[in-house]
Amino acid sequence: MNYGFQTALIHLGEKPFFDNPEGDVVKSIHLTSTYQLESLEPTGLFYQRYNNQTRETLEKKLAYIEKANYCLVFSSGMAAITSCLFSLLNPSNKVLAFDDLYSVTKKIFNHFLPKYNIKVDYVDFTQNIDNIDFTEYCLVWLESPTNPLMKTVNVNQLIKKIKSKNPEIIIVFDNTFLTPYFYNPLADQVDIVVHSLTKYLNGHSDSIGGAVMLNNPSLYEKIKQYRDSFGNQLSPFDSYLILRGLKTLSIRMEKHQQNAIKVVEFLKTQDFVQEVFFPKIENLSPNVKGLGGTFSFTVNLDQEDIYRFISSLKLISHAVSLGGVESLICVPYYSTHKGIENIPNNLIRLSVGIEEVEDIIEDLKQAFLNTSKKNISKSIT
Numbered sequence: 001m002n003y004g005f006q007t008a009l010i011h012l013g014e015k016p017f018f019d020n021p022e023g024d025v026v027k028s029i030h031l032t033s034t035y036q037l038e039s040l041e042p043t044g045l046f047y048q049r050y051n052n053q054t055r056e057t058l059e060k061k062l063a064y065i066e067k068a069n070y071c072l073v074f075s076s077g078m079a080a081i082t083s084c085l086f087s088l089l090n091p092s093n094k095v096l097a098f099d100d101l102y103s104v105t106k107k108i109f110n111h112f113l114p115k116y117n118i119k120v121d122y123v124d125f126t127q128n129i130d131n132i133d134f135t136e137y138c139l140v141w142l143e144s145p146t147n148p149l150m151k152t153v154n155v156n157q158l159i160k161k162i163k164s165k166n167p168e169i170i171i172v173f174d175n176t177f178l179t180p181y182f183y184n185p186l187a188d189q190v191d192i193v194v195h196s197l198t199k200y201l202n203g204h205s206d207s208i209g210g211a212v213m214l215n216n217p218s219l220y221e222k223i224k225q226y227r228d229s230f231g232n233q234l235s236p237f238d239s240y241l242i243l244r245g246l247k248t249l250s251i252r253m254e255k256h257q258q259n260a261i262k263v264v265e266f267l268k269t270q271d272f273v274q275e276v277f278f279p280k281i282e283n284l285s286p287n288v289k290g291l292g293g294t295f296s297f298t299v300n301l302d303q304e305d306i307y308r309f310i311s312s313l314k315l316i317s318h319a320v321s322l323g324g325v326e327s328l329i330c331v332p333y334y335s336t337h338k339g340i341e342n343i344p345n346n347l348i349r350l351s352v353g354i355e356e357v358e359d360i361i362e363d364l365k366q367a368f369l370n371t372s373k374k375n376i377s378k379s380i381t
């Protein structure tokens with residue numbers, strides 16, 4: 001049956017008539033580590049590293065909303081990312097990656113892939129790419145918007161261009177920021193979509209997980225065999241938490257975005273704010289339907305005053321991560337992106353939660369005021 005996005009979020013794999021023989025309205029947490037075998041060479045449920053009913057319900061639901069044939073869930077976003085890389089790449093392969101990416105993905109590219117003689121080149125995909133020889137590369141790694149500089153590309157146009165030069169190339173897209181609610185990258189010829197489930201998909205900052213979604217059966221088999229052997233799949237309990245969080249994804253994403261737009265407007269009026277990096281939807285693929293609630297901005301404050309501003313916040317938590325119902329703020333240069341080139345030390349990343357937006361703005365206002373009061377007293381003394 002072809003159900004709408006929000007109906008699938010709530011019911012797929014859970015309500016009795018959706019392939020759920022136990023009759024539970026909500027999928028339960030299956031904890032068994034092993035299963036009674038039905039023959040000497042079993043074909044069905046076998047051992048929790050390979051099969052688990054709660055995990056597979058989550059996979060079914062995620063595949064449906066990402067419009068993918070297959071989904072595999074992992075113990076973290078990084079487990080999903082590394083499993084793709086290490087199952088698909090071979091020594092002497094070359095990877096081309098966006099120059100702004102989540103820092104730990106870059107860490108894998110810079111420190112771990114070279115151990116296997118796999119080289120990664122970086123490019124700013126917002127610039128002209130006509131001179132790149134794509135036949136040299138077997139895999140391209142994309143985020144859009146990127147974390148944390150919020151660089152954006154029209155993935156639809158970009159991939160057409162890349163595949164016209166090398167049809168065999170595998171395109172991987174990290175869709176953590178937009179989520180399947182706002183964007184389904186497989187429709188733009190992306191081959192593999194990865195997610196940190198930790199962020200918007202779970203949405204409640206109480207679980208860590210990752211997912212890989214794709215249509216190609218042979219790539220799926222390679223990644224699955226890797227996961228089944230390395231044992232980095234999602235636990236039944238985390239699968240349950242993420243299934244629960246997912247049910248409100250549409251409503252949360254709309255509210256995150258509404259709040260973020262108002263907070264951006266407010267920040268643009270503030271003297272301490274230099275530039276706000278909030279993506280423009282017209283720069284993205286025409287298939288992108290919204291932007292979510294995370295963005296960055298630079299401030300004309302020194303390190304001490306940035307800390308004063310951040311630590312004056314009462315409602316917004318100074319914490320890394322993003323995509324939870326609560327607003328979170330961090331300074332990537334010192335935390336998430338420590339040691340990564342070209343990240344300004346006055347860049348602040350804000351994940352706008354779904355609290356009342358007036359309260360979020362009030363909190364920012366009083367923290368700016370507290371910072372400016374200190375600056376006035378500094379100039380008097």
Ligand SMILES: Cc1ncc(COP(=O)(O)O)c(C=O)c1O
Pocket residue numbers: 076077078079102143147174176177195196197198208209210321
């Ligand atoms: C865009 C992006 N991808 C992947 C990850 C890694 O996810 P996890 O922390 O679940 O391993 C993050 C974490 O912040 C992220 O922001």
